Amino acid sequence: SAVISQKPSRDICQRGTSLTIQCQVDSQVTMMFWYRQQPGQSLTLIATANQGSEATYESGFVIDKFPISRPNLTFSTLTVSNMSPEDSSIYLCSVEGELRETQYFGPGTRLLVL
Amino acid sequence: GQQVMQIPQYQHVQEGEDFTTYCNSSTTLSNIQWYKQRPGGHPVFLIQLVKSGEVKKQKRLTFQFGEAKKNSSLHITATQTTDVGTYFCAVMNSGYSTLTFGKGTMLLVSP
Numbered sequence: 001s002a003v004i005s006q007k008p009s010r011d012i013c014q015r016g017t018s019l020t021i022q023c024q025v026d027s028q029v030t031m032m033f034w035y036r037q038q039p040g041q042s043l044t045l046i047a048t049a050n051q052g053s054e055a056t057y058e059s060g061f062v063i064d065k066f067p068i069s070r071p072n073l074t075f076s077t078l079t080v081s082n083m084s085p086e087d088s089s090i091y092l093c094s095v096e097g098e099l100r101e102t103q104y105f106g107p108g109t110r111l112l113v114l
Numbered sequence: 115g116q117q118v119m120q121i122p123q124y125q126h127v128q129e130g131e132d133f134t135t136y137c138n139s140s141t142t143l144s145n146i147q148w149y150k151q152r153p154g155g156h157p158v159f160l161i162q163l164v165k166s167g168e169v170k171k172q173k174r175l176t177f178q179f180g181e182a183k184k185n186s187s188l189h190i191t192a193t194q195t196t197d198v199g200t201y202f203c204a205v206m207n208s209g210y211s212t213l214t215f216g217k218g219t220m221l222l223v224s225p
Contacts, residue, residue, distance in 0.1 A: 031211055041217075042202065048211070048212060058212075092156055102154065102169045107155075
């Protein structure tokens with residue numbers, strides 16, 4: 001299975017600032033995904049990070065708020081821009097699993113916005 | 115995207131009791147997946163069910179896919195404190211490579 005790391009693991013930020021979260025995989029993968037998990041809630045897909053093209057955003061998420069980069073097949077970043085307390089969540093990256101259509105998740109970034 | 119209902123939202127059992135969580139969809143599913151998230155952890159893939167009526171076992175965990183491929187269940191026999199966590203079902207969004215997760219069932223096991 002793929003080994004996924006995320007940086008930072010947690011952060012406390014002031015409202016109005018931006019935070020960039022990094023996701024690194026130990027093998028090349030085609031599909032990388034970014035999720036948000038608000039406290040006590042399920043996972044909500046933010047976007048699919050496509051290598052060499054713009055990310056595909058889900059309904060309710062926009063590029064200006066959550067810009068994503070995917071410079072190669074092992075790395076992606078998600079930026080949470082102009083943060084507000086409502087952005088306090090766990091942000092998770094995932095990659096396609098060994099079984100088609102399954103996913104492996106990174107350890108997550110726990111973000112608190114004050 | 116796909117919609118999937120998961121119940122119950124929460125269950126508290128005594129160690130040794132059984133536990134079951136259910137997922138239901140109004141549409142036929144190509145497959146269904148189950149993930150477990152320990153407190154403070156990240157979701158971990160458990161299993162994928164593809165065939166109508168499929169039953170798979172992992173030690174004390176039994177996974178079932180309904181005959182109509184619209185529902186699924188995860189049953190844990192004789193729960194242990196290590197089973198604590200939130201169990202999510204997840205389904206593929208038709209035509210995409212993305213997943214929609216159920217709301218999850220949080221399991222608490224008291225020793």
